[in-house]
Amino acid sequence: MADDDIVLDARSLRKSFGAHAVLKDISLRVERGELVSIIGPSGCGKSTFLRCLNLLEVPDGGVIRIEDVRVERQSGRGWTRADERQAHQLRAHVGMVFQSFNLFPQYTVLENVMLAPRCVRRRPTGETEAVARELLYKVGLVQAMDRYPQTLSGGQQQRAAIARALAMKPAVMLYDEPTSALDPELAEEVLQVMRALDNEGMTQIVVTHDMRFARAASDRVLYVEGGEIVEEGVPDTMFAAPHDARTRRFLRTLLS
Ligand SMILES: Nc1ncnc2c1ncn2[C@@H]1O[C@H](COP(=O)(O)OP(=O)(O)O)[C@@H](O)[C@H]1O
Ligand SMILES: [Mg+2]
Structure with a gap:
């Protein structure tokens, strides 16, 4: 190998x-x-x-x-x-997903997914938003992207957490x-x-x-x-x- x-x-x-x-x-x-x-x-x-x-x-x-x-x-x-x-x-x-989701409650789902690429990677907003929307589509959350985490089911929150981790393009x-x-x-x-x-x-x-x-x-x-x-x-x-x-x-x- x-x-x-x-x-x-x-x-x-x-x-x-x-x-x-x-x-x-x-x-x-x-x-x-x-x-x-x-x-x-x-x-x-x-x-x-x-x-x-x-x-x-x-x-x-x-x-x-x-x-x-x-x-x-x-x-x-x-x-x-x-x-x-x-x-x-x-x-x-590495992307990490926890049992308890750990989303940022003060941000919408879309903002949660955009945050790290924008703040850590310093990617422009237009680009991070396009990537975030695509990821939220992939995890079935486009409809919910402007909502706050506490208004979502646990399953939706966990899918948002997965999208957030994927936004950093992890290898694993x-x-x-x-x-x-x-x-x-x-x-x-x-x-x-x-x-x-x-x-x-x-x-x-x-x-x-x-x-x-x-x-x-x-x-x-x-x-x-x-x-x-x-x-x-x-x-x-x-x-x-x-x-x-x-x-x-x-x-x-x-x-x-
Ligand atoms: N930060 C820590 N300080 C002291 N003990 C810890 C800490 N984290 C885990 N442990 C202990 O290590 C052992 C393994 O924990 P953990 O890795 O959480 O197990 P699992 O995820 O398989 O349930 C447990 O006995 C736990 O109490
Ligand atoms: Mg454990």
Whole structure:
């Protein structure tokens, strides 16, 4: 595999909070266009892993490369201004979507989507508005673009949050339980958007409790427990015939 085809390459990520080792040597390589689902029990380190991938959380050790930006961490080393610059470059390649949407309540949907390209990238208003409208069309929110977030359903808010992340033209999208706060039919609207992005070739990593989505839409599923990737594979194998006893136990618990 040519390195170009690997969008994200994380090696041996480690992260502790005090004495609690939350991530113990996690590695993940993601190909362009892949949709990777991460499943696992609550508290196993899924959110910490995603947050480390875009350096919202600084890992204690390991290497992260996303596109052409590489950040290496060694335990005991401080966080310098040069590190912060690197982190900034790395984050420019990453779109992040949270369970709780995190839209700016004082701005309309359209303004939410236009804000970062205009303020961070300093793109002209005409251009950012054209891109924002196109993205809102894609996520089915053109009708709602002049409304404020609190007047929208959770599903609409999450689709707006996806459009906002896409406006920065990320190489990879990270989702942390994007549908956990939503009723099933609203969750489905969000999952449809993620499927459409997958069809367009977007690279996506999704922490999810939605096993139906993980099975139907993923190219690959990772099962994480105790801060480690216990097992990974194609969804049909992971769900129908997992190799590891811990994966089997987790899936059994979910079904019962
Ligand atoms: N900022 C933090 N400070 C201290 N402990 C944390 C912090 N963030 C997460 N943790 C702990 O790390 C563990 C993994 O958390 P998290 O990554 O949120 O798990 P998950 O997303 O799989 O539920 C939990 O025990 C959690 O309490
Ligand atoms: Mg979490």
